[in-house]
Amino acid sequence: MLGSLAHxxxxxxxxxxxxxxxxxxxxIAYPLAVTGIAQGLFPHQANGxxxxxxxxxxxxxxxGQNFNLPLRKGQTTPAPDPKWFQPRPSAAGKTDYDPTSxxxxxxxxxNATLIKTIAQRRTAVxxxxxxxxxxxxxxxxxxxxxxxDPDISPAYAYEQVNRVAKAxxxxxxxxxxxxxxxxxxxxxxxxxxxxxxxxxxxHDLAALQPR
Amino acid sequence: MNATLAGWLQIIALVGALxxxxxxxxxxxxxVLTSPRHWRAERLVYRVGGVxxxxxQTWPGYLRSVxxxxxxxxxxxxxxxxxxxxxxxxxxxxxxxxDLAFNTAASFVTNTNWQAYSGEAAMGHLVQMAGLAVQNFxxxxxxxxxxxxxxxxxxxxxxxxxxxxxxxxxRVVLRILLPISLVMAVVLVAAGTIENFHGFQSITTxxxxxxxxxxxxxxxxxxxxxxxxxxxxxxxxNSAHPFENPNPFTNWLEIYLLLVIGFALPRTxxxxxxxxxxxxxxxxxxxxxxxxxxxxxxANELHSVSSSAGHAAGGMMEGKEQRFGIWAxxxxxxxxxxxxxxxxxxxxxxxxxxxxxxxxFNMMLxxxxxxxxGSGLYGILILAVVAVxxxxxxxxxxxxxxGKKLRGREMKYxxxxxxxxxxxxxxxxxxxxxxxxxxxxxxxxxPHGFSEVLYAFTSAANNNGSAFAGxxxxxxxxxxxLGLAMILGRFLPMVFVLALAGSxxxxxxxxxxxxxxxxxxxxxVGLLSAVILIVVGLTYLPALALGPLAEGLH
Numbered sequence: 194m195l196g197s198l199a200h201x202x203x204x205x206x207x208x209x210x211x212x213x214x215x216x217x218x219x220x221i222a223y224p225l226a227v228t229g230i231a232q233g234l235f236p237h238q239a240n241g242x243x244x245x246x247x248x249x250x251x252x253x254x255x256x257g258q259n260f261n262l263p264l265r266k267g268q269t270t271p272a273p274d275p276k277w278f279q280p281r282p283s284a285a286g287k288t289d290y291d292p293t294s295x296x297x298x299x300x301x302x303x304n305a306t307l308i309k310t311i312a313q314r315r316t317a318v319x320x321x322x323x324x325x326x327x328x329x330x331x332x333x334x335x336x337x338x339x340x341x342d343p344d345i346s347p348a349y350a351y352e353q354v355n356r357v358a359k360a361x362x363x364x365x366x367x368x369x370x371x372x373x374x375x376x377x378x379x380x381x382x383x384x385x386x387x388x389x390x391x392x393x394x395x396h397d398l399a400a401l402q403p404r
Numbered sequence: 405m406n407a408t409l410a411g412w413l414q415i416i417a418l419v420g421a422l423x424x425x426x427x428x429x430x431x432x433x434x435x436v437l438t439s440p441r442h443w444r445a446e447r448l449v450y451r452v453g454g455v456x457x458x459x460x461q462t463w464p465g466y467l468r469s470v471x472x473x474x475x476x477x478x479x480x481x482x483x484x485x486x487x488x489x490x491x492x493x494x495x496x497x498x499x500x501x502x503d504l505a506f507n508t509a510a511s512f513v514t515n516t517n518w519q520a521y522s523g524e525a526a527m528g529h530l531v532q533m534a535g536l537a538v539q540n541f542x543x544x545x546x547x548x549x550x551x552x553x554x555x556x557x558x559x560x561x562x563x564x565x566x567x568x569x570x571x572x573x574x575r576v577v578l579r580i581l582l583p584i585s586l587v588m589a590v591v592l593v594a595a596g597t598i599e600n601f602h603g604f605q606s607i608t609t610x611x612x613x614x615x616x617x618x619x620x621x622x623x624x625x626x627x628x629x630x631x632x633x634x635x636x637x638x639x640x641x642n643s644a645h646p647f648e649n650p651n652p653f654t655n656w657l658e659i660y661l662l663l664v665i666g667f668a669l670p671r672t673x674x675x676x677x678x679x680x681x682x683x684x685x686x687x688x689x690x691x692x693x694x695x696x697x698x699x700x701x702x703a704n705e706l707h708s709v710s711s712s713a714g715h716a717a718g719g720m721m722e723g724k725e726q727r728f729g730i731w732a733x734x735x736x737x738x739x740x741x742x743x744x745x746x747x748x749x750x751x752x753x754x755x756x757x758x759x760x761x762x763x764x765f766n767m768m769l770x771x772x773x774x775x776x777x778g779s780g781l782y783g784i785l786i787l788a789v790v791a792v793x794x795x796x797x798x799x800x801x802x803x804x805x806x807g808k809k810l811r812g813r814e815m816k817y818x819x820x821x822x823x824x825x826x827x828x829x830x831x832x833x834x835x836x837x838x839x840x841x842x843x844x845x846x847x848x849x850x851p852h853g854f855s856e857v858l859y860a861f862t863s864a865a866n867n868n869g870s871a872f873a874g875x876x877x878x879x880x881x882x883x884x885x886l887g888l889a890m891i892l893g894r895f896l897p898m899v900f901v902l903a904l905a906g907s908x909x910x911x912x913x914x915x916x917x918x919x920x921x922x923x924x925x926x927x928x929v930g931l932l933s934a935v936i937l938i939v940v941g942l943t944y945l946p947a948l949a950l951g952p953l954a955e956g957l958h
Binding site for chain 2: 204205206207208209210211212214215216218219220221223224226227228230231232234235238239240241242243249250251252253255256257258259260261274277281285290291292293294295296297298299300301302303304307308311312315329330331332334335336337338339340341342343344345346379380381382383384385386388392395396399
């Protein structure tokens with residue numbers, strides 16, 4: 194009895210030693226090696242594809258941001274700023290586009306709250322952009338999976354051109370051109386879906402001079 | 405290019421890439437599992453680890469090693485999670501609560517990677533890389549080790565020996581998982597996935613607001629999360645998060661990685677039993693089920709079938725990323741639920757009743773098309789045993805598979821395997837639904853809420869790990885119940901698989917005669933597919949009727 198117990202204990206100690214060996218190889222050496230190579234060869238990507246202004250980071254090109262007006266007294270949710278291209282709705286955190294709290298709404302395909310929210314968003318976006326409600330594309334009225342989606346559909350980007358140009362006193366043709374330059378096609382021609390990166394687009398938009 | 409053509413090309417390119425690696429990876433894996441020679445690095449691991457890697461083991465000995473390694477893994481990871489605040493790189497994260505630590509330790513050791521926590525809010529970098537990601541490697545290798553033992557049961561004759569667990573484990577880690585991960589992690593970083601040790605970086609945004617940008621050794625963990633069909637995300641949003649999966653190329657690569665070992669293992673099987681055609685028949689069944697599932701989920705999502713929200717929005721984009729769209733999201737969803745991966749690039753809770761329902765059904769199939777690393781192949785081989793047995797009953801002959809007789813003893817193990825997971829799923833779901841407090845954890849109401857609970861237990865017991873994430877599962881009850889479901893759903897089937905392996909290995913093979921059922925022909929592919937669908941359909945139909953079917957027909 195004691196002999197077999199000792200055997201069991203020895204067996205588990207060997208198992209623990211194997212786990213510790215693997216922890217050193219796979220849990221310490223491997224990520225350090227990958228990080229070393231990544232920081233040596235691809236530091237820009239490895240550090241989050243940051244966009245900088247005068248050396249100061251203002252965005253990750255991969256993480257969406259809010260482009261809202263400052264919260265006024267009595268308001269609970271801030272209003273979108275007409276001077277910026279607007280991203281998709283977000284379910285990340287209380288303030289949206291919060292990278293400390295990524296995630297989706299998880300509302301079901303027939304959830305009454307979701308259906309109502311989509312209808313409200315459609316009305317609001319159509320009024321904001323001055324278009325017919327039926328023409329507002331799906332990505333403009335739905336929250337993404339991550340809540341940090343930096344992209345919108347080209348259709349939603351083009352829909353916003355006139356509003357943005359007017360708010361900024363810019364030539365709509367120039368803004369339209371800027372959007373067209375930011376439409377990213379599918380990698381290899383067939384992977385995923387086309388989109389416009391709102392973070393990059395707005396960053397370049399800020400540099401456009403009024404006519 | 406229009407979206408439909410692009411969508412099809414994306415699938416065809418994936419199938420092509422998997423076909424290209426089928427032979428080389430399958431043959432290489434067979435070599436790794438049968439080579440008489442150790443690498444010098446492996447000898448060092450055995451010596452430091454203090455294990456005998458040369459002595460062959462009987463099935464109980466092999467099982468004891470699997471269980472011992474898994475038990476110390478759970479305890480070690482539990483301790484790690486409870487003490488993370490005292491460790492380096494903790495980012496100021498608090499110790500994980502005891503029930504959540506149990507759930508998470510069980511989850512990663514069982515290759516499930518169910519996550520009742522949010523990565524960016526709960527885990528420091530060290531616990532992610534040296535705790536969770538280590539299990540991503542070794543739990544995947546344990547699955548391959550167990551299927552190697554089963555294949556040896558078919559391939560060997562008149563012996564009690566079915567291999568050595570420590571040797572299988574170490575070789576799979578060092579010769580297969582680690583080299584592929586190293587290369588692919590660098591590819592992911594080049595394409596935009598992050599890899600650093602930063603904490604949250606505070607920035608002032610373009611519009612002048614405040615935002616915290618997270619950091620972390622993400623790419624190194626992302627690769628093995630897919631390759632080892634683990635699925636546990638570095639961040640809460642998993643592969644929908646732009647830092648894990650920044651663009652359509654990384655997305656396609658991640659889908660490829662999570663399928664590649666599962667689809668190549670049938671080649672390993674054919675090679676090791678000395679008849680490649682046997683492997684082709686198995687991979688054909690896997691591919692058929694996968695293709696059918698891709699078609700159905702994609703069609704449901706494209707046409708917003710039975711979804712009022714989808715029709716209101718003009719497309720099923722709730723919970724999906726713009727850069728992936730419907731096609732690449734559906735492809736990921738099917739692949740992740742038919743393997744035991746469980747990573748997600750879109751949130752299944754918001755899928756159409758048909759699309760989301762099929763992701764549940766995919767898991768109910770038992771993760772076999774192609775399934776988790778190793779576990780997928782042993783799962784479908786058990787079903788092949790059942791199919792051969794049923795065919796034998798039809799013609800009134802003692803059934804045999806690969807020359808081994810399927811007698812009462814073998815069928816007992818196969819039957820126990822088949823019954824275990826559904827019992828855990830249905831009993832667990834039933835108990836949860838009977839408790840008012842646990843019912844209240846649903847986010848959505850009605851049949852869809854039931855689907856959230858059914859999904860949770862199906863995912864846990866089948867070691868998938870994805871979720872209808874609306875369910876608030878971080879409660880003492882769910883953490884405990886789902887933790888137990890994961891452990892029982894992982895290790896009970898392994899007991900039966902290894903027992904079957906031991907029983908088969910002892911047999912003297914019977915010669916093939918005119919009366920032997922050929923198991924490499926299209927006829928068998930059809931038979932096995934039908935058996936899978938009938939067994940699973942009959943088991944789960946009532947539960948599915950209360951959830952996704954009720955919602956879809958409403």
